[in-house]
Amino acid sequence: MKSLITSILLATAIGAAMPALADGPVAAPSAAAKAQAFEADRASILAMAGNYKVKFDMRETTPWRADYMPIPDKVSGGHEAVRVVEDSGRRIILQHLLVVDDGSGKPMVIKHWRQDWNYEPETVLVYAGKGRWKLDPVPAGLRAGRWSQTVYQTDDSPRYGGWGQWTQEGGVRRWRSSWTWRPLARRDAVRHPAYDRYLSINRHSPSPAGWVHWQDNIKMGPEPGSSGKDEKIVPFVQESVLNTYSRDTAFNAAPADAYWSATKDYWAAIRAGWADVIVRNGGVAVAEVAETGSAAAERLMGLADDIEAKKVSVADAKKRGLAVIAEVAGKP
Structure with a gap:
């Protein structure tokens, strides 16, 4: 009798510790729910x-x-015009155009960063350190419902990439990236600090005023005294970056649109040129330059300026720009 009671109590305790069978595995979302989530994601990106x-x-x-x-x-701070370059459903490209004062009261347009969003990607272009980027596979089981974001520099050479899912918690909608390696931003690179890369998580959220981009960066680099095969990458400091984009109806975006109208065909060719190299080689190697971002930036950006100033034709600039890419782009 005593052993029977003990067995009953043991079985009850084990049963209480286990999840209820009714909870079971989470059911896959219906086709309608998945389509609704996809459209909500697209709306957040396009916003x-x-x-x-x-x-x-x-x-x-x-x-x-x-x-x-x-x-x-x-x-x-400053003013930016963000324009949709491509929207083919599962792929969205946004181009940022920074508008600043040239020092004499006139607006000057600087082609800024670009962000490419791809739905359920098979690969993501990631920073591999010291001027190298490689195409990394996204695990098959983690692609469903997720988007990659790949960020490119002013000359359309790569900067960093990651993948994640749009979710909503606490009434706030956000996209959170995977842990992502990044090269130094110009603000740090020009100081030539002890660290030489970031390990980051990026979050994007629509807000009532516009949207925010929050970067959680671990600034990392070789441990002092280590090098070669014995080089050890260690953390130096944590950085929090909050970029706030507030809609501005008073901002005159006409100079940005004029620049983009004049140069967009040239930049389409440059994007394609980088993409061809990356697909062919499974990535790319481009020397990093503290002041400009990459070994190609000064010349590629200069050709766009010459197009706008009517110093060179778009066709000629394309040829010269693609030649620059061929010169500086290597295998990762």
């Missing part, structure tokens, strides 16, 4: 297009080495 007052707020918060002193906070 980033528009004219904005931008605030860039960069703060080193926690040093991860006793011998590292965080640099002062840096806050800057």
Whole structure:
């Protein structure tokens, strides 16, 4: 009798510790629910297009080495026009155009970063360190319902890529990337710091005023004294970056649109040129330059400026631009 009671109590305890069978595996979403989520994702991405007052707020918060002193906070801003370059359903390309004062009261347009979004991607172009980017496979079981975001520099050479899912928690809709390696931004690169890359998570959220891009960056680099085969990559400091895009109806975006109208065919050829190299080689190697981002930037950006100034034809600029890519692009 005693053993029977003990068995009953043991079975009851085990049953209480196990999840109820009624909960079971989560059912796959219906086709209608998946289509609805897909359209909601697209709306969030496309909502980033528009004219904005931008605030860039960069703060080193926690040093991860006793011998590292965080640099002062840096806050800057400007105006950006964000335009849809391509929308083919499962692929969306957004181009950022920064408009600043040239110092004499006249607007100057700087082709800024570009973001490409791809639905359920098979691969993502990721930073592999020291001027190298490679196509990494996305695990097959993690593709469903997810989007990759690949960011490109001013000359359309690559910068970083990651993948993640649009979700909504606490009433806030957001996309959160996988952990993503990134080369140094110009603000850091020109200082030639001890660290030489970031390990980051990126989040994008629509807001009532526009949208925000939050970067959670671990600034990393070789441990002092290590090199070659013995090189050890270690964390130096944590950085939080909050880029806030607020819609600005008073912002005159005409100069940005004029620049893009004049140069968009040229930049389409340059995008295709980089893409051809990346697909052919499974990635690309491009020398990083602190002041300009890449070894191609100064010349490729200069050709676009010459097109706008009518110093060179679009056809000639395409040929010369593709020749620059062929010169600087290597295998990863």
